[in-house]
Amino acid sequence: MNPVNAIKEVQGKNKSMLCVGLDLDQKRLPSEYATAIKGWYDFATAIIDATKDIVCAYKPNLAFFEERGPEGISLLEKIIQKIPDDIVVIADGKRGDIGNTAAHYAKAMFERMNADWVTINPYMGYDSIRPFLDHKGKGAFILCLTSNPGSRDFQLMHVVNKPIYMYVAEKVAYWNKEDNLGLVVGATHPEQLADIRRVAGDMPILIPGVGAQGGDLEKAVTYGTDNFKHPAIINVSRSVLYASSGSDFADAARAEVQKLNSIINSLREKDNKENQTE
Amino acid sequence: MNPVNAIKEVQGKNKSMLCVGLDLDQKRLPSEYATAIKGWYDFATAIIDATKDIVCAYKPNLAFFEERGPEGISLLEKIIQKIPDDIVVIADGKRGDIGNTAAHYAKAMFERMNADWVTINPYMGYDSIRPFLDHKGKGAFILCLTSNPGSRDFQLMHVVNKPIYMYVAEKVAYWNKEDNLGLVVGATHPEQLADIRRVAGDMPILIPGVGAQGGDLEKAVTYGTDNFKHPAIINVSRSVLYASSGSDFADAARAEVQKLNSIINSLREKDNKENQTE
Numbered sequence: 001m002n003p004v005n006a007i008k009e010v011q012g013k014n015k016s017m018l019c020v021g022l023d024l025d026q027k028r029l030p031s032e033y034a035t036a037i038k039g040w041y042d043f044a045t046a047i048i049d050a051t052k053d054i055v056c057a058y059k060p061n062l063a064f065f066e067e068r069g070p071e072g073i074s075l076l077e078k079i080i081q082k083i084p085d086d087i088v089v090i091a092d093g094k095r096g097d098i099g100n101t102a103a104h105y106a107k108a109m110f111e112r113m114n115a116d117w118v119t120i121n122p123y124m125g126y127d128s129i130r131p132f133l134d135h136k137g138k139g140a141f142i143l144c145l146t147s148n149p150g151s152r153d154f155q156l157m158h159v160v161n162k163p164i165y166m167y168v169a170e171k172v173a174y175w176n177k178e179d180n181l182g183l184v185v186g187a188t189h190p191e192q193l194a195d196i197r198r199v200a201g202d203m204p205i206l207i208p209g210v211g212a213q214g215g216d217l218e219k220a221v222t223y224g225t226d227n228f229k230h231p232a233i234i235n236v237s238r239s240v241l242y243a244s245s246g247s248d249f250a251d252a253a254r255a256e257v258q259k260l261n262s263i264i265n266s267l268r269e270k271d272n273k274e275n276q277t278e
Numbered sequence: 279m280n281p282v283n284a285i286k287e288v289q290g291k292n293k294s295m296l297c298v299g300l301d302l303d304q305k306r307l308p309s310e311y312a313t314a315i316k317g318w319y320d321f322a323t324a325i326i327d328a329t330k331d332i333v334c335a336y337k338p339n340l341a342f343f344e345e346r347g348p349e350g351i352s353l354l355e356k357i358i359q360k361i362p363d364d365i366v367v368i369a370d371g372k373r374g375d376i377g378n379t380a381a382h383y384a385k386a387m388f389e390r391m392n393a394d395w396v397t398i399n400p401y402m403g404y405d406s407i408r409p410f411l412d413h414k415g416k417g418a419f420i421l422c423l424t425s426n427p428g429s430r431d432f433q434l435m436h437v438v439n440k441p442i443y444m445y446v447a448e449k450v451a452y453w454n455k456e457d458n459l460g461l462v463v464g465a466t467h468p469e470q471l472a473d474i475r476r477v478a479g480d481m482p483i484l485i486p487g488v489g490a491q492g493g494d495l496e497k498a499v500t501y502g503t504d505n506f507k508h509p510a511i512i513n514v515s516r517s518v519l520y521a522s523s524g525s526d527f528a529d530a531a532r533a534e535v536q537k538l539n540s541i542i543n544s545l546r547e548k549d550n551k552e553n554q555t556e
Contacts, residue, residue: 061382094373164437
């Protein structure tokens with residue numbers, strides 16, 4: 001199946017635009033799960049079991065697993081196996097390298113880890129992205145305008161009369177011949193998100209930065225989808241994983257996801273009603 | 279020791295500016311080494327044994343190891359253990375993520391893998407670089423102008439009156455308060471390398487793109503060091519690793535490194551003589 005259609009399908013089925021980021025952090029996990037690899041596995045699978053019918057995607061953040069060496073990578077592979085097939089897995093590694101190397105990253109994440117989508121850094125240009133597009137049924141989110149303070153350092157600079165991130169968005173839209181590319185745009189830049197949505201066609205936008213980073217959920221959803229006309233995925237990591245630091249973490253995670261889903265779905269209903277009365 | 283001084287010291291001791299990239303590729307390795315993890319280990323350690331007194335650094339390319347999953351990462355850790363302590367290990371992963379995540383990548387590469395330097399993508403700005411600077415004695419090469427065709431897509435765009443890569447070079451020079459940053463500049467852009475060297479102060483420049491990618495060695499060396507006034511590291515990967523596809527691969531690798539060293543050292547001597555007669 002085309003990877004964008006796979007996103008749309010699970011979003012409809014689970015009535016959810018939410019992605020839960022799997023940022024497993026020793027310092028944040030309930031103490032009985034914090035240290036052993038088995039604890040991480042139990043924590044992650046409990047989060048997945050508690051939320052898999054109410055999210056559209058999981059996004060493992062590779063840094064947290066790499067910090068634990070080979071055991072961490074093995075754990076990540078096992079966690080991905082526990083994610084139901086129709087839920088989208090986004091391997092968040094923000095890789096980007098010359099073509100020959102990028103081909104190996106693509107194999108690592110699509111074949112070895114069995115991810116459906118990856119995140120890629122565009123700074124090295126088209127040949128760093130191209131090898132990811134050769135994998136049928138898989139997709140790539142390209143960093144466009146990120147949610148962090150450092151996004152000001154280069155992404156917001158103006159090239160002639162446009163910020164660099166707009167060039168990135170336009171280039172990626174042009175490269176998107178097979179409907180398998182998307183963009184990463186942080187919720188902390190809502191006005192710019194609306195501009196990017198205008199040039200992004202029907203590409204899905206992966207939106208981090210709601211929650212711990214302070215992005216506005218309502219703007220992220222309505223601007224990121226242009227009032228529900230195009231696909232977007234709202235990522236939440238720490239606010240879900242660490243909704244409770246006690247043994248009820250999984251129930252608390254589910255309650256947080258449901259709360260966010262109902263906010264988003266009420267925005268959608270409001271939008272539908274307004275369209276009907278027009 | 280300061281990480282730039284560590285580079286200078288081993289370059290002096292081994293009379294070499296060369297870094298050998300450890301891009302272990304199943305398709306390129308001699309057939310008896312190509313498949314098993316043990317074969318990769320034997321190949322890499324034979325290359326290291328054959329060249330460790332005539333290079334200044336090794337640069338494992340993480341993509342090739344990640345493609346093999348947890349076993350690949352475990353192998354990489356074992357290979358790094360075989361590299362003598364005074365030779366610089368550059369973990370080439372081109373990571374770059376928001377501060378909280380970058381801190382975990384820094385731990386993965388500096389603490390877990392025991393790398394001395396890493397490569398980082400600057401697109402996400404300062405907070406994606408900052409956590410790497412907190413590791414004393416370690417250093418980070420920031421992608422500036424890369425050697426691949428895609429470097430044209432964004433890096434060569436002009437911001438007001440300068441190309442983006444010059445802003446990257448100037449920002450990194452400004453951030454370099456602790457003498458632990460460097461730049462990555464491809465040998466395929468020799469004129470621009472000279473411009474970057476002018477704003478880079480005494481930062482080391484890691485220069486890939488000589489060899490398989492067609493960059494000019496003489497220009498890379500003289501422009502990258504400004505006639506041997508500043509540190510640079512010339513990376514070679516495929517042309518050394520696969521100098522022979524037979525069982526004499528290690529001897530062939532050594533011969534190739536010696537050939538390149540003598541070209542570089544004769545440039546240095548020529549430069550010294552010219553300076554003495556001036």
